[in-house]
Amino acid sequence: MQTDFLLQIKDLKASIDNKEILKGLNLEVKHGEIHAIMGPNGSGKSTLANVLTGREIATVTAGTVTYEGKNLLEMSPEERAREGIFLSFQYPIEIPGVSMVNFMKTAINEQRKYRGLEPLSASDFLRLMREKKELVEIDSALTNRSVNEGFSGGEKKKNEIFQMAMLEPRLALLDETDSGLDIDALRIVANGVNKIRRPDTSVIVITHYQRLLDYIVPDYVHVLYDGRIVRSAGPELALELEERGYDWIRKDADLSEETWTTDRK
C-alpha cells in the first residue's frame, strides 16, 4: 500500500549494553519534508541515527520502523543504503589504502546493480564525479586520496555531502553535520545539501545548535529528550531553544532534577 509517509517510527525502544537509550520514540516523515531533531547531549540523537542505518551498536527492544512500507529493521546496512537511506556521519571514518574513486565507484555500482542497472562506464563515472565535486565545492585533490585520510574536520564533512550528492538518497540523515565547521564551511555544506536535494528528498537534521537551520530550513523541529520526543513544532522552536537552552524543556517534560542529575552522572 502506497502511503504518504517515507518513514514511520512507532514506539521505538533501543538499548546499548542493556541501558535503555531510546524509550518509546515516535516520528513520521513524509516525502520531501525536512525534520530537525534537537536535544541535549546524551538524549539519544546519535543512537537514533545508528538504529536507522543498521549499526549494531544499539539493540532494538521494541517498536517498529517502516520505510516506504517495508520493515526497515530487518534490512542490512547495505540494503538500507540501496533503498535510498544515507547517513552523513558525525565522525567520518578514515580508511587508508582505499581510494575515494574506488570507494565511490563500488558504492554506486552496487546500488545500480540493486536497481537492475548496468555499472557506469569509467568515463560516465568520472563525469559524474566532476559534476558533483563542483556542486559541493570540494577540492579536487581530496578525491584523489584515500577515503578521509588526513582530511581536516571540515573536509571530512564536505566529503560526506559529496558522497550524498553522488548517491542521491531519498532519506538523508545529517548527524551533527555542523559540528567542527567554521561559518564558511557551514555555508558551503548547507548549500550543498540544498542543491542536491530534489523536491521528494526527505532530510532529518540531527543537531545541537540552531545555526545550521538558518541554511537548511526545517518544516518541523522536534526535541529529543531522555529517549523520547517531548516537543514538536515549526522552525520557531529552534530559535526558542537557542535563546532559552534546554532547561525549560526538561522542566516541561516533568522530570525531577534528581533524575536528570542521575542520568547525566
Place this chain on the structure above:
Amino acid sequence: MDYRQEVTGRLTELWEGRETGILKGSPEIFNRYRTDAFSQFLRLGIPDRKNEAYRYTNLEKSFSHKYEKYFSPKPDDFREAERFHCEVEDLDVWNMVLLNGFFPRGEEGLAMLPGGIWVGSMRAAAKQFPSLVEKHYNKYAKNEKDGLVSLNTALATDGLFIYAPGNTVNSKPIQIVNLLQSEQDFFSQDRNLLIADDGARMSLLVCDHAISPQHYLTNTVTEIFVGRDASFEIIRVQNQHNYSGKITHTFIHQERDSYATSNNITLHGGLVRNATWHKLNGENAETHSYGLFLADRQQHIANFVKVDHVAPNCNSTQLFKGILDENATGAFNGRIMVHKDAQNTNAYQSNNNIILSDTARMDTKPQLEIYADDVKCSHGATVGQLDENALFYLRSRGIDAREAKLMLMFGFAHDVVKNIPIEALRDRIDHLVVQRLRGELSYCASCAIQCN
C-alpha cells in the same frame, strides 16, 4: 630422537662426502670458509624455539622431511625452466630465470647488461672478478648468529651474482624468476652476492615461483653491499605452495649517503621466514624494510628484521603487515639497535596484523635498543580484527559486507605495496593481493595435480 639430531646427521654425511660433492667445481673463495662454518653450524645447530629469534617459528615440519636432493640441478633440468615466461606483460625488465636458486650454464653464466651491470652465477663471478668477490664474500653474513647462515656458508655451491660498478645505473629493473621445480624433494642452499658500488643505482625483483608439487626447502643467504651514494632496491615476491619451506637471510651493508629498500611480499608458502639485516655503516644513509604476508590453512610466515644504526645521521623505517586466516600462524621479530656513536638517528618500526579467524595466531615482538642520546625512535605493533567502524562506513554506502571486508584488507595491504618503486609491478602486486584475498590465487589454481 630429536629431529634436529637426525637432520644434522644427514647433513654431516653430506659434509663428509665433500671431496666428491660440495667442493667439486666450487669457487676456492667458497671453500675457504667451509670448515669453520660447518663446525659453527654443529655448535649452533638448527635453530629451535629456545633461540629467541626463532621463538615463534617451528622449523620441524620443513626440516625433518627426508629430502632426496641437495645440490644444483643437472643441465637438462634447465631446458624447461628457460621456456618459462613471466605473465606480467607490461613489466619492462631484464629478465633471467634461475632454477632452484641456480643460474643456468653454471660457470659461463655471467653477462653484462646494457648500462654496465653484470649479472650471472657466483661460480663465474669468482673467476672473472676474484678480488671483488674476495672483498665482499662472507663479510656481511652473520655466521655466528644463526646456525642456518653457517650451514649455507658450509654447503652452498653457487648462486646469483650482480655487480653494478661505480656510477652505473640500470636502465630498467632486473627481474630474477626463481623457479622451484624438481622431480625429487630437495633441500638447497643458494648463496648470493649483490654489489652496488659507489654511486651506482639498481633495482632488483626476485620472484620465487613453485611449479612442481614436490617438497622443497631453500635456505638462502644474500649479501648486499651498497657503496657510498649508491642506491639499491630489492623486491621479493614469494608465491610457493604448502609443502615448500623458504628461509632467507639477507644482509644489507650500507656505506655513507647510500639508500636501500627491501620489500618482501609473501603471497603463499608453507613455511616462510625472511630475516633482513640492515647495517647503516656510514653517515647519512637511509634504509627501508617493508614486508607483507597473506597466510591461511596451516601456513607459517615469519619476518625477522634487524636494523643496526652504527653511524650517525641515518634514517630507517620498518613497516611489516600480515593478514592471517584459518589456522595460519605468523611471527614478527624486529629490532632497532642504535649504537653509541649513532647520534641524530631517526628510526621507525611498525608491525600491524589482521586476524580473520579464531584459530589463526600472530606473535609480534617489536624491540628498540638505544645507546645514543640524541635520537628519534618509535616502534609499535598491533594485532586485531578488521575495523568495525570502517566496515560499517563502507556498508552504509551500499557496499555488501563481503566486498567491504575485501576493500579494507586491500587497503591494509596497499599501505605496504604502495612503497614498491616500480609502478607496473606495484599494480600487478595489488592485483595479485586482490586475487589472493578472493581465494582466486594459489599455487593450486594453476596446477593439474591438485595436491590438496
